[in-house]
Amino acid sequence: MSAHAPLSLLCLPCAGASAAMYLRWRRFLSPSVRVVPVELPGRGARMGEAFVEDFGALVARICAEQADAMRSDFAIFGHSMGGLLAHGMARRLQAARRPLPRALLVSGCAAPSRRDPSRLDGGEDDASLIAELRKQGGTPQEVFASDELMRITLDTLRADRRVCRSHVDDTAGAPPLPLPVHVFAGRQDDLEASAIAAWSQETADVFTLDWFAGGHFFLRQHETGFLAALARRLSAQTHLHAH
Template identity: 80%
Template sequence: MSAQAPLALLCLPCAGASASMYLRWRRFLPPWVRIVPVELPGRGARMGETFVEDFDAMVARICAEHADAMRGDFALFGHSMGALLVHGVARRLQSLRRPLPRALLVSGCAAPSRRDPERFDGGEDDASLIAELRKQGGTPEEVFASEELMRITLDMLRADRRVCRSHVHVAAWPPLPLPIHAFAGRQDDIEVPAMAAWSEETGSAFTLDWFEGGHFFLRQHEAAFLAALARRLPTHLHQAQLQAHQG
């Protein structure tokens, strides 16, 4: 059997974060997975760019900027806001009749049909946003201790909340013809039916894996999460390589 080309796994960050959150995964996922961190405007290496604050505009930018990575064998992963974005990307690819991902992997995000439209209507003052960051538990203490890092994070979070607020669910969309694999933390505040409703977005296979932990269970239990993620990747193309890696 000839070696398969790597599976490109495009990874979208959560609100208030940079794609650098995925860099360390390269050391832990199987060698046939090529991590492609998707950096959004206004953060990380794109710090000097203007934020995009509209959901559809952000999705269009992602599809345009990462067209090359989405031409071969690829899958999409997103956590929280990132999950909403990868679903939007898959829908846009579908509408443009472009090649679809082998799978959609969504983490820590209610299904589009079950999102609370009022969740992002709260205050955007610094104190409210800092309280939100504390509640979710994914922000390192050194960020809270640094005025500069805190300002950068709050600016990102404020822009990303506007992205999420501008998302509109289209109930008339047909199911996506690809597997959807969802991941969630048992102590997160997203209810079970809201995660299970991701099954309504696919006409193919659906799985839902639960982990101990809150919104950032994927960091709290990283090894278990990444093992589950590897199992859910499209192994119809890479089964032999996965078995070799595991055995």
Template identity: 75%
Template sequence: MTSRAPLTLLCLPCAGASATMYLRWRRFLPAWVHLVPVELPGRGARMGEAFVEDFDALVTRLCAEQATAMHGNFAIFGHSMGALLVYGVARKLQALQRPLPRALLVSGCAAPSRRNPERFDGKEDDASLIAELRKQGGTPEEVFANAELMRITLDVMCADYRVCRSYDHGDVANQPQLPLPVHAFAGREDDIDAQEMAAWSEESGGFFTLDWFEGGHFFIRQHEATFLAALARRLGQVVSGVGLAPRAFA
């Protein structure tokens, strides 16, 4: 079998979560994938830091903090809020004329042009946030049963919802498409519909794919093995150059 070039994969977490959600993937992804779970301020190993609750400020900080990792052969993945953040990072890199990722991989998130800005309104009280966590189905029962863990999760989620509300697609609506492939992943039982996912194709000036899986918003956990196999397949296409548009500013 032909060996593949190593690829760094930066992974950004969903709202209310830590980068630890990706740690177990290291056991299942191919050896040529160098997984880099990106921790956001205010959670996990960075719990002592203040939250960054503005989308543009958080994207700017991520581009600065991950500057070393975002060179050479790299791609960026995000689930839900993480997908919106990796899109923002790609656009910021484009604006700064810095090297772009080999591909953008987005999961469980409507395309930026199809987001509903009212989705996060009225969801800052504990009861509403807990109901949202139950609905999404990605939070272990032991978190709900532990008051301290629940408090941490709710505080992180509240801050992250402010990040999502502060996103303004008008800032990039008239910019050129990203000159790179976009690979999207979605759950058939998620609230995000097919048109909202397919609209990610509008952001790519290169190759676009959309893979569907059984399950809801957290299909990446409900059907982890199937999802990771698809992710590895798409990453293989990235490193082999399938459908790859010329990279800008590399």
């Protein structure tokens, strides 16, 4: 890789959200990283499309749609559900013997082998989902204030919960990923620390785990510190591979 070709960072959103959440990162990350928000069907600029509610089908669709971005140097980042999708993509590329990302980066997400399906047992009615959004703390106040935005968010969240429910960790027999895995987590998130640390078993390469103050959306609450850590992990990759 030439020292000048930027690393494409494919960014996958959390449940209920649009990938537009990542646009602001472009102002903070160095020009050596090209932020590529990966919009999923049914939200943001793709609002008119049907949701894809099956995990495997969604991963296959993302891999097909992002084939161009994955031709040059790239890494994959995902928050929460996005972390699960990012891992699914890396595993799909590995199984297909396609070029792999420089690194897999996940935040606010339990390792696939340690997911707790009972987290999705809550009600699917509006009141239950709104309570969940308030508890997680990542939803802007103006969404709660607007019936239309709330409806869009709840429809998206319902579809995404189906995606998460349909996830099966079928990598038990697969070799670990031959690439670095960098994990970021909030100390006040209600995910178990051991379930986050279990990401170390997914890689045969470098594993890092950075903890931050804050809950599930620590990456917003402490954006400056989080993006500095993200940039540090990414620059380790680019320096490693610059010839």
